[in-house]
Amino acid sequence: MARKQVSIKDVARRAKVSITTVSRVINKVPTVNKKNIERVEEAVLALKYRPNISAQRLASGSNNTIGLVMPGYPGIFHSFFAVEIIRGVGHACESLHLDMVFHITDGASPISVSYLGGIIFADVIENRRQVEDAVADGLPCLVINNVIQDIDVSYIGINNLKGGKIAAEYLASLGHKRIATITGNLKTQAGFDRFDGFMKGMDDAKLEVPKEYVFRGDYSRRSARQAAEYFFSMENRPTAIFAQSDDMALEVIAVAYEMGIRVPEDVSVIGFDDNPQALYGPVGLTTVRQPVFEMAEKSVRVLHEMISGKREEKLKIALDPELVVRDSCISFRT
Amino acid sequence: MARKQVSIKDVARRAKVSITTVSRVINKVPTVNKKNIERVEEAVLALKYRPNISAQRLASGSNNTIGLVMPGYPGIFHSFFAVEIIRGVGHACESLHLDMVFHITDGASPISVSYLGGIIFADVIENRRQVEDAVADGLPCLVINNVIQDIDVSYIGINNLKGGKIAAEYLASLGHKRIATITGNLKTQAGFDRFDGFMKGMDDAKLEVPKEYVFRGDYSRRSARQAAEYFFSMENRPTAIFAQSDDMALEVIAVAYEMGIRVPEDVSVIGFDDNPQALYGPVGLTTVRQPVFEMAEKSVRVLHEMISGKREEKLKIALDPELVVRDSCISFRT
DNA sequence: CTGAAAGCGCTAACAA
């Protein structure tokens, strides 16, 4: 039950100043004389006063709560991606003194937006409608990990097409010809683009990708295991595998060892993410790094500017991934 | 910038009723006649009216926001535990129409508690102070995954001592004598109790645990890898290993395969958690299940009762873990 | 530099 709050009045009374002055001290308005500042601070401490945020918001008309909405597909939390987003957004919120409310959505129910100052949509899958609603509402919002063409909304994406290409090019440059891939969830833009980029890269390198060399995964370790078992039992086994997430790549390596296949001697494996977990396996994972944390942090900063009216134009950018060479890929030798 | 909100006044004007009536409709107060309900609802839709939550809270004195505070140790998000907590709390909040704000803490900075209706502390490590403050503040709060003796606060714990014992007993019952363990983070109560329970269980079974058989891990895969490499290279290799989280158990199994050691034929491995990821490895993981999700959900329900004044007494319980037998442990034969 | 007073949008007695 609501404990009786000490209010600004109590503080004012004790400090023998007006509530206006107390308000000024709290908000660090410079035009208050030292004496009063001290007295107010003393009273605040003595009374354990905490300003009532609802009242502050109501009075000031501002709203420092931002919503982070993520699609709730199974296993979302086991993905490095999701966790980096939460970390990045949380971190930035902390330093900007914003509150973050976290919302996992299936896309069906509308999000209660009323008390939010702004929204960050992490990926858009089934919930395009929610984005449209927010935009129509005039609510400051920003989509990350997606390039959105058909809604006029700010976004920070990742150039996954380029990322996929990078992987293909690198493997090709090592002399591999038989290159297989395990895709991510193709329903996500990231998954699709990564795959698309890979195919284009292969094409550029004049390399064929027979369809047995494409396994439709979904980012889960489970799907990676199936894929690996499938690839490794082929008569014409691929010499290199592009797993479109590090987690899947790790599982591929684990399966390889279980089957007595060596990485990278017998098969090269490249991942996607730059998940630090991949540093401690039997072999350092070569991967394509995507700046997820940075993306998440930046999104908060931009959103904050939008909320506080410091930014009018929409932001529409895509960040570039980059190759991280470690030990899981080597040149192909016959 | 704050889009100009349509307020309750606008709705009242359009529906040609008083704002009170609008408020009643919004809050589903039964004493409103049908005509007016319809007119108000029409106006709400037409104007896209959303009540201002800050104002509601301020006026009603209530607060439906609960805080979930978690210790921010590195890798927290990679733990199955943390993710289950977030899922469970999030899920329960959703169904009770509570807002949840998520807070990762290092224990140093006090949490801004002012706008919260209640708090759930997920584990207490360095942040005992924050719990004390919340209690002193009279703020409804509840600790999960911890049994707290010296602060008078509600908690829902897990009987980790029993969990550790279960693992020891099971392995002993299979005839193993040389049983090693990889502990979790011993700074956490769960980690300590699990270890303590294991040792007690071994003692009850009249089995020695030489100190080379105890590896101090920290729940990370990395530490599990070190432990596994250490155990597997011993002259007097253990025949069974109790890894105090499933994630670590999985890493142990991975290392085993890399080294050409078979599970369970050459070594039995038991985990702790019941992480679904452990279903898809080369061998189904035998483990000790702890009801984390249920704990998280229940905590929200209880907290909600406390906030709404329906519950006075503190809740102090510990949930029991249980053995889940799959395929990674077999009887020891010489 | 300070304080009085007018709201912010809503709920909750209290009358009618």
Added chain:
DNA sequence: TTGTTAGCGCTTTCAG
């Protein structure tokens, strides 16, 4: 069943 009227705790003109 409805509307009137006070506030909730705070910020923000606007005078002083």
